[in-house]
Amino acid sequence: MDRKKQEAMRQGRDVINLGIGDPDLPTPAPVVERLQQAAANPKNHQYPASNGMPSFRQAVADWYHDRFHLTLDPQSEVLTLIGSKEGIGHTPLALINPGDLALIPSPGYPVYHAGTLFAGGTSYFVPLLEQNQFLPDLTAIPDDVARAAKIFFINYPNNPTGAVATKGFFESVVDFAHRHNILVCHDAAYSEIFYDGIRPQSFLETPGARDIGIEFHSLSKTLNMTGWRIGFAVGHADALAALHQIKSNLDSGAFQAVQEAGITALQSDDQLLAGIRNIYQERRDTFLSGLKKLGLNAHIPKAGFYVWIKMPQHYSSAEWASRLLSDANIVATPGVGFGAAGEGFIRMTLTVPTPRLQEAIDRMEKAGITG
Numbered sequence: 257m258d259r260k261k262q263e264a265m266r267q268g269r270d271v272i273n274l275g276i277g278d279p280d281l282p283t284p285a286p287v288v289e290r291l292q293q294a295a296a297n298p299k300n301h302q303y304p305a306s307n308g309m310p311s312f313r314q315a316v317a318d319w320y321h322d323r324f325h326l327t328l329d330p331q332s333e334v335l336t337l338i339g340s341k342e343g344i345g346h347t348p349l350a351l352i353n354p355g356d357l358a359l360i361p362s363p364g365y366p367v368y369h370a371g372t373l374f375a376g377g378t379s380y381f382v383p384l385l386e387q388n389q390f391l392p393d394l395t396a397i398p399d400d401v402a403r404a405a406k407i408f409f410i411n412y413p414n415n416p417t418g419a420v421a422t423k424g425f426f427e428s429v430v431d432f433a434h435r436h437n438i439l440v441c442h443d444a445a446y447s448e449i450f451y452d453g454i455r456p457q458s459f460l461e462t463p464g465a466r467d468i469g470i471e472f473h474s475l476s477k478t479l480n481m482t483g484w485r486i487g488f489a490v491g492h493a494d495a496l497a498a499l500h501q502i503k504s505n506l507d508s509g510a511f512q513a514v515q516e517a518g519i520t521a522l523q524s525d526d527q528l529l530a531g532i533r534n535i536y537q538e539r540r541d542t543f544l545s546g547l548k549k550l551g552l553n554a555h556i557p558k559a560g561f562y563v564w565i566k567m568p569q570h571y572s573s574a575e576w577a578s579r580l581l582s583d584a585n586i587v588a589t590p591g592v593g594f595g596a597a598g599e600g601f602i603r604m605t606l607t608v609p610t611p612r613l614q615e616a617i618d619r620m621e622k623a624g625i626t627g
């Protein structure tokens with residue numbers, strides 16, 4: 257798809273890119289200004305501590321307290337990451353030995369599987385099915401697999417399906433992890449982009465979760481900071497110590513000026529975040545109503561900025577994505593790119609302005625790409 261997109265752009269075609277999860281909106285000005293000041297301070301030009309600045313980790317603990325009413329020890333239960341992808345990718349290296357099993361959602365963010373492969377582990381794919389609201393069916397995981405598994409990646413709000421977890425689901429994951437001695441790695445990168453005023457919860461709010469879980473967060477999606485590379489992991493101190501051990505051997509931490517700007521981002525006024533959410537809400541509502549008019553069956557995302565669309569029959573997701581590009585100059589991601597259970601779906605993103613989303617709908621209608 258990427259090659260085809262490049263080719264279309266080389267030909268000068270006006271391509272609407274609904275393929276990548278990279279916000280089009282700018283990083284808020286106060287965060288940029290803080291970076292400008294912090295970058296001018298020579299103290300920030302030296303190697304940072306690989307687990308992060310104490311002031312950044314304190315800001316994370318404070319944010320967790322305000323947002324989820326959880327008290328974390330910033331020393332042992334918070335770790336600064338160079339983007340959450342870095343921590344997610346390194347976690348299997350810290351916790352998986354060659355031959356060990358990791359439970360990985362399918363469809364899912366590809367780094368869970370890639371990190372497991374690089375550590376010499378084996379991924380056992382747990383399908384996220386439409387009939388289960390895209391939550392894994394824990395009862396369908398065979399006993400011998402559950403016994404052999406060391407870690408379990410889950411991700412809510414979910415990329416690519418837009419699903420959110422229920423309280424009951426998180427409780428059953430805690431029970432499952434306790435019974436089988438598995439570390440749960442919950443990826444909450446999209447927790448702050450939500451719709452209709454319904455805030456997704458932290459996995460760590462679930463009773464017992466802090467004994468068996470860590471959680472990843474990112475400032476990338478929350479405040480349009482994908483290029484800055486700043487995120488964090490929180491939760492189980494021993495698991496974070498293991499991840500830190502890997503990191504301290506492979507990287508030397510996030511640029512301190514970026515961490516300082518990250519503190520400003522974490523302390524952002526909720527009005528600022530509400531403004532960003534309102535933009536996505538308008539985009540989601542416009543795009544979803546357009547898809548409905550086209551007769552396409554899209555899942556209404558409850559959070560995140562992805563729309564997961566069920567294919568009309570007789571097409572593979574790759575064929576449909578090719579047709580979208582060739583007939584309507586729209587880039588979308590075939591569901592199969594997120595794992596075998598993603599076949600039959602296509603993912604589109606809400607990271608372009610509302611008029612462009614409306615234009616995508618008009619182009620699809622003109623090209624006869626309907627349900």
Ligand SMILES: Cc1ncc(COP(=O)(O)O)c(C=O)c1O
Nearest residue numbers: 339340341365415445474476487
């Ligand atoms: C589910 C999920 N987790 C984590 C990330 C990584 O984000 P970052 O490394 O920018 O924090 C992404 C990025 O697309 C994602 O979709």
